[in-house]
Amino acid sequence: MKVLLGYASCGIAAGAAQVESALRTAMDKEGMDLPIKRVGCVGMCHNEPVVEVVDETGTYTYGNLEPDDATKIVSEHIVGGIPYHEKLIGSPDDTYDYFAEQKKIVLRNSGVIDPEDIDEYMERGGYLGLKRAMEMEPEEVIDEIKKSKLRGRGGAGFPTGLKWQFARGASGPKKYVICNADEGDPGAFMDRSILEGDPHAILEGMAICAYAIGADEGYIYCRAEYPLAIRRLEIGIGQAREKGLLGKNIRGTDFSFNVHVKEGAGAFVCGEETALMHSIEGGRGMPRPRPPFPAQKGLFGKPTNINNVETLANIPYILREGADKYTEYGTEKSGGTKVFALAGKIRRGGLVEVPIGTPLKKIIYDIGGGIEGDKEFKAVQLGGPSGGCLPAEYLDTPVDYETLTKAGAIMGSGGMIVMDEGDCMVNVAQYFLDFTQKESCGKCTFCRVGTKRMLEILERFTQGSGTVKDIEKLESLAYRIKAFSLCGLGQTAPNPVLTTLRYFKDEYISHIDENTCPAKVCRSLISFDITDDCIGCTKCATECPVGAIGGDRREKHVIRKDLCITCGICQEVCPVNAVEVN
Numbered sequence: 001m002k003v004l005l006g007y008a009s010c011g012i013a014a015g016a017a018q019v020e021s022a023l024r025t026a027m028d029k030e031g032m033d034l035p036i037k038r039v040g041c042v043g044m045c046h047n048e049p050v051v052e053v054v055d056e057t058g059t060y061t062y063g064n065l066e067p068d069d070a071t072k073i074v075s076e077h078i079v080g081g082i083p084y085h086e087k088l089i090g091s092p093d094d095t096y097d098y099f100a101e102q103k104k105i106v107l108r109n110s111g112v113i114d115p116e117d118i119d120e121y122m123e124r125g126g127y128l129g130l131k132r133a134m135e136m137e138p139e140e141v142i143d144e145i146k147k148s149k150l151r152g153r154g155g156a157g158f159p160t161g162l163k164w165q166f167a168r169g170a171s172g173p174k175k176y177v178i179c180n181a182d183e184g185d186p187g188a189f190m191d192r193s194i195l196e197g198d199p200h201a202i203l204e205g206m207a208i209c210a211y212a213i214g215a216d217e218g219y220i221y222c223r224a225e226y227p228l229a230i231r232r233l234e235i236g237i238g239q240a241r242e243k244g245l246l247g248k249n250i251r252g253t254d255f256s257f258n259v260h261v262k263e264g265a266g267a268f269v270c271g272e273e274t275a276l277m278h279s280i281e282g283g284r285g286m287p288r289p290r291p292p293f294p295a296q297k298g299l300f301g302k303p304t305n306i307n308n309v310e311t312l313a314n315i316p317y318i319l320r321e322g323a324d325k326y327t328e329y330g331t332e333k334s335g336g337t338k339v340f341a342l343a344g345k346i347r348r349g350g351l352v353e354v355p356i357g358t359p360l361k362k363i364i365y366d367i368g369g370g371i372e373g374d375k376e377f378k379a380v381q382l383g384g385p386s387g388g389c390l391p392a393e394y395l396d397t398p399v400d401y402e403t404l405t406k407a408g409a410i411m412g413s414g415g416m417i418v419m420d421e422g423d424c425m426v427n428v429a430q431y432f433l434d435f436t437q438k439e440s441c442g443k444c445t446f447c448r449v450g451t452k453r454m455l456e457i458l459e460r461f462t463q464g465s466g467t468v469k470d471i472e473k474l475e476s477l478a479y480r481i482k483a484f485s486l487c488g489l490g491q492t493a494p495n496p497v498l499t500t501l502r503y504f505k506d507e508y509i510s511h512i513d514e515n516t517c518p519a520k521v522c523r524s525l526i527s528f529d530i531t532d533d534c535i536g537c538t539k540c541a542t543e544c545p546v547g548a549i550g551g552d553r554r555e556k557h558v559i560r561k562d563l564c565i566t567c568g569i570c571q572e573v574c575p576v577n578a579v580e581v582n
Contacts, residue, residue: 001078003034006050006111008041008196009228010189010350014048015066022067023051026074034078040197042111044098045350047089050111053077058092098348101366103329105337106313107353110197115232118239121200127245129319133208134251141212142168145315147323149335154180154271154308155386155412155488157334157401163305166295167213170303175215177206177257178299178306180276181222181229184268185384186435187343188415191309193351194339195222195229198313199236203259205312207246208319210257213305217258221276224263233261268385268439272487273306275441286441287487308413310339329355331400338399338411344381344418345372354399361395364418375420379503383412385432385439386492388499389425408499410492424521425504426511429497430458436493447490450481454497461508462522464515471508475501520581523566530557530570533578540570540579 003023007016023036044050047063051073054060060083062073069087076084083091090096113120121127133141146161167175179202183191195202206218222230237259240246248256262280270276270285277299279285298304314336318326327335334356340363343349347369354363360380364370371377379389382399388409390397397403401411419428437451457474460466478494485491501508510518517525530540536554541547548564551557559570571579 001034001056002052002054003036003078004039004052004054004111005036006041006044006048007038008110008193009226010041010045010193011048011050012228016049018067019049019051019065019070022070023074026071027078030074030079032074032078037114038116039112040110040115041193041351043102043107043193043351043353044089044096044348046348047350059090060088060092061090061096062087063089098350098367098369101358101362102353103337103355104353105317105326105329106194106201106310106339107197107351108317109201110193110351113198115197115199116235118200118236118243121198125320126200126316127204129316130204130207130211130245131251133211133319134253134255138168138212138214141208141319144323145212145318148314148318148326149323149330149333150311150314150318150326151334151401152307153310153314153338153411153413155383155410157411160307160311163295163307164209164212166293167215167303167305170295172303174217174302175213176299176302176304177210177213177215177218178273178276178280178304179206179218179220179312180271180273180306180308181220181226182264182271182276183223183226183309183413184266184271184439185386185413185415186432187341187381187417188384188413189341190339190351190414192226192229194309194313195226196232199229199232200240201313201316202233202309203236203240203246205307205315206259207250207257208315209305209307209312211255213303215305216256218260219280219299220259220261221264221270221280222261223266225266230261230263237261267441268436269441269487269489272489275487276306277304284441286443287489289486310414331357331398333402334400338414340414340416342368342416342418344416345375345420345423346370346418347372357398357400359395360390360397360399363399363416364395368418371418371420373420375422377418378421378423379419379425379428381417381419381428381432381496382415383410383492383495384415385436386410386488386495387412387415388495389419389428389503390499391503408495408502410495422519422521424462424517424519425500425507426458426461426517427519427521429500430455430462432496433458433493436489440489440493444484444486444490446481447485447487447493450477450485451490451493453477454481454494458497461511462517463524464511464522466508466512468512470512471501471505526566527561527582528559528564528566528568528570529580529582530559531578531580532556533576535576535578537575539573539575543569543573545569
């Protein structure tokens with residue numbers, strides 16, 4: 001019998017440590033010495049903390065656990081042999097349908113192996129891809145990657161094999177491989193989960209890339225806000241060196257490759273590859289013009305290949321199983337799968353991995369379980385601050401690079417934020433533009449000043465002082481910023497604004513002509529009132545941060561409009577829904 005505990009950041013935040021302590025205490029009382037294996041995130045973030053009990057009949061999955069539940073799992077299932085049905089979400093006879101439409105390649109080990117044990121990784125075929133690669137000529141490895149139709153999973157979708165070929169063909173004895181783990185999109189957590197759950201897949205992918213392009217040194221640029229990912233990477237690097245899979249003379253050959261972890265300070269612009277390299281070199285993270293491209297002149301002026309976490313995590317599978325096996329999934333132009341961080345107004349948020357080309361509707365409804373609270377779907381934001389918002393009529397859209405770009409969004413790194421009828425699309429556009437404006441490095445005028453002017457116009461809309469001419473100014477600025485900004489941050493910053501104007505222009509008009517926010521979100525355009533359903537419990541008055549609510553206990557309360565800051569806390573705490581928005 002085995003016990004697996006989800007111990008990634010999502011599980012720990014939900015209380016995995018407390019559940020583990022309760023499991024151990026209960027086992028000690030029973031006189032049992034059954035080990036508890038800490039694994040990465042299996043993807044069911046909505047069910048954390050998650051525990052799996054594997055016995056002779058199969059795997060039993062328990063979710064949304066409290067310490068008391070852990071005690072009952074021990075007494076009823078582990079000792080008594082009868083599953084604890086109250087928190088059982090999957091069994092050998094009833095598998096959890098969250099995974100029914102998924103295909104796991106990148107996430108195949110996450111939630112299955114102990115990420116701090118290289119032997120468990122190797123038992124599941126780990127480093128066989130590197131072994132096969134080293135039995136081939138470097139050009140043959142690159143040809144295999146080309147044949148797989150793997151495209152960069154960090155945003156633009158550039159063919160990975162072609163990128164490697166450019167680096168291979170660059171002259172010079174010194175070359176670098178960089179893993180871009182500077183994941184900064186709001187709502188995105190794919191890279192962090194992969195690093196926490198399967199760090200050796202990244203190290204093996206980097207080693208294969210290094211062999212193919214002729215590099216002997218690599219860097220993983222990971223934001224310091226991911227301490228668990230960094231710790232597991234450091235452990236993995238040490239273990240791989242001990243096994244002769246990193247370092248000098250790998251597998252007894254002339255091939256040597258060393259990997260370093262560089263912690264970033266959390267600047268969103270450092271996700272741009274030239275800014276990232278400047279940061280590794282010790283400078284401020286600021287992009288530079290291209291050409292020359294990194295493959296020609298990259299880190300420390302040497303030829304460099306940069307791929308993001310998910311791209312590299314695909315490499316071991318392709319080399320181990322072959323490109324033909326990999327292209328059984330995906331589309332004619334894009335092979336394999338894509339990992340998405342499904343978040344927002346969704347019933348079952350978490351990590352999902354699906355073949356490229358899977359329709360949005362299948363991801364949001366069949367896997368994600370639909371909209372939380374049975375509300376109406378309104379839009380989905382794809383690609384983070386660089387992406388766009390697609391409305392309900394695009395739910396049948398296949399998720400691939402070309403189709404999403406045509407619709408006005410991008411695949412991006414894989415953030416997928418679902419919105420319902422309670423979201424204001426003008427406010428959403430303002431939120432994302434505020435993020436990119438603050439994260440601009442300030443190097444070029446169009447991004448530094450242009451996004452600020454756009455943000456000021458959006459603020460006028462949400463405050464009820466916008467005009468129709470402001471829409472024209474907004475669009476004009478957006479297209480100029482896209483055309484003349486230096487790097488991808490500025491070039492894509494207007495995307496959320498342009499897509500909301502394209503698909504939700506009526507909401508902008510409502511803010512202008514009627515001074516109303518249809519979703520009742522924009523604070524300057526709404527007010528709160530207490531209805532006759534008020535029971536005088538005083539909760540609203542107690543929680544109001546500015547003391548704007550008065551009234552005697554058991555009597556109807558009143559909101560002073562001159563003091564109210566329309567924060568909405570009164571509505572959140574009211575037990576009888578007696579606070580309405582107007």
